[in-house]
Amino acid sequence: MSQETAHVTAAGRRLEYRWIGPGPQAAPTLVLLHEGLGCVSLWRDFPDRLAAATGCGALVYSRAGYGRSQAISLPRPLDYMQREGEAVVGPVLDALAVRSAILVGHSDGGSIALVHAATDGRSRVAGLVLMAPHVFCEEVSVRSIAAARREYETGELRARLRRHHGDNVEAAFRGWCEAWLDPDFRRWNLEGYLPRVTAPTLLIQGEDDAYGTTAQLEAIARGVAGPVETLLLPGCGHSPYRERPDETLAASARFVRAIVGR
Template sequence: MSQETTHLTAAGQRLEYRWVGPGPAAAPTLVLLHEGLGCVSLWRDFPERLAAATGCGALVYSRAGYGRSEPIALQRPLDYMQREGEAVVGPVLDATGVRTAILVGHSDGGSIALVHAATDPHRRVAGLVLMAPHVFCEALSVRSIAAARREYEAGELRARLQRHHGDNVDVAFRGWCDAWLDPAFTRWNIEGYLPRVSAPILLIQGEDDVYGTPAQLQAIARGAGGRVETLILPGCGHSPHRERPEETLAASARFVRELLG
């Protein structure tokens, strides 16, 4: 399959995507689900490196309102992660022919991965690699997102993000920021999905993550219906695959190889 960025249509949305490595008939597929400000390009070379280290293919896509995918109308609903996991990830896998999936999610993408693994009627999910996922709203997250809003409005964050999101930059940022800073979002919680996640999980989090505490990982380990491994990386913030790429790649590749036997 092509490594070029192109578009697919799933759940009525035109979405940017890229495929790396062998197709779904030849190998299992790593499905990379990006963070709340992420998109295809912000994964950088991590999909290629993880695919090469595991022999899997890799599917990377930008959710609606991100990257070069179609825009959305604001405000995002406060249950946007549940909606993505239940109603969009499956059609994306259908559209690309994925048969066996290892979900690799970062931040919001990790939360979406958990929801999809819990609700996928086709049971295609063989495992999950989750970097800095969240299953409930913490005061730390809210404070850090409020600081990000100040940087977006008065600093250089908007210009940095525009290089990746283009015309979607305001939709991407406001959709994420306004949802998390809505007072009602303090009640957001997806722990109820966890007992239905039976596939093995690898959790990776930076010790210095300003968007979530180890309580998130503890809740997942306590509530998940399958085996859970946890890796805490010292000297690392919210993005292990960018800040500590070698350790993150090694742990993820080992987990996937063991998972696939």
Template sequence: MSQETGYLTAAGQRLEYRWVGPGPAEAPTLVLLHEGLGCVSLWRDFPERLVAATGCGALVYSRAGYGRSQTIALPRPLDYMQREGEAVVGAVLDAAGVRSAILVGHSDGGSIALVHAATAGRERVAGLVLMAPHVFCEEVSVRSIAAAKREYEAGELRARLQRHHGENVEAAFRGWCEAWLDPAFRRWNLEGYLPQVTAPTLVIQGEDDAYGTIAQVQAIAGGVAGPVETLLLAGCGHSPYRERPEETLAATARFVGQLVR
């Protein structure tokens, strides 16, 4: 399976990327958008497995402030997900030559995917696979992020993240956690974007997700304009592709196969 790694420039940002499988002239492209503490390397082998199961290519990249991409100034603006979806994702797709995109977003990445599909990406996005997305702030999210902050400052979380983010570890963690723990973030809400989402959507949610409840799934399913499917995974937390990889891969491959056909 062919692979390419390097850096691209999009919206004035130098971003690390990895391309797996066929190029954009040969097949649709799965664009993987990582979680609030994620990056290219934290997807592990999921991109390769998706490519093998679907025949599509996969573009994986780290947003600014994550992985080996350029760093950012803190604090992040509280509307960082809206900004990313409206202004940056499209520039990344342009820089990579992506023609037809299926966005595969996890957590923050799922939220960013919704914003992009509702705004700049309406003509290019053929479908959405959203794992543990959020469209509003819940108390369970705030409590879990506060616990993660304690683990980062007094436990082993910082060391684990530094293996993936290197010198960006502070920007990655503080940018995410300080935004979500800001009292003003309780008013953060993406539901106004949902009626503009016309692409077919698959939402995958763990029933034991410590960062969000089924209310997020219900809001998306009831709010988007396009067809929507949902998959609830028992015994699964916030990362379906890591905790329940076989079910997540099978559901994603089936959904993508319908789009490609």
């Protein structure tokens, strides 16, 4: 598996990306949108395995301030997920000539996928695979992020993240953490976007997710206009593709193949 990355300029930022498998003229493209502390390398081999299992190409990119993408200034605005979904994902896909996209989002990336599918991406998004997405702020999320901040400041989390984010590590962590822990973020809510999501959606969440409850999935399933499937994984926390990779891959690949087959 090659982890070599390139850079593309979109929405005024120079962004790190990987492309796996066939190009956009040959097949639909899986677009992987990372979590609040993620980047290209933190997806590990999941994009490669999903591309191989579906025959699709896969585009993985690091948002600005993450991985080896262009640096940003802090603080991140509290509506950073809405801004990414409405104004950045589309230009990235345009710059790389993506025609038909299946969005695969984890955590913050799942939320960004919903925003994009409801707005700029309505004509291009053929489906969504969302792992541990969130559409409103829960107390369990705030508690877990506060615990992550303590681990970052006093434990080994900073060193682990630096291996993936390099000089962006402070922006990656503080931008995510400080937004979610801002008291005004308690009012953050994406449910108004959901009725405009018409693409088929697969929701995957671990039963032991420390960052969100199944109320998130229930709200999405209730709110979107398209068909929804839900997979709850026992003995799994916040990262299904890392903690239960085989089950997550099998469900995602089956769902994607059904979309491609249509």
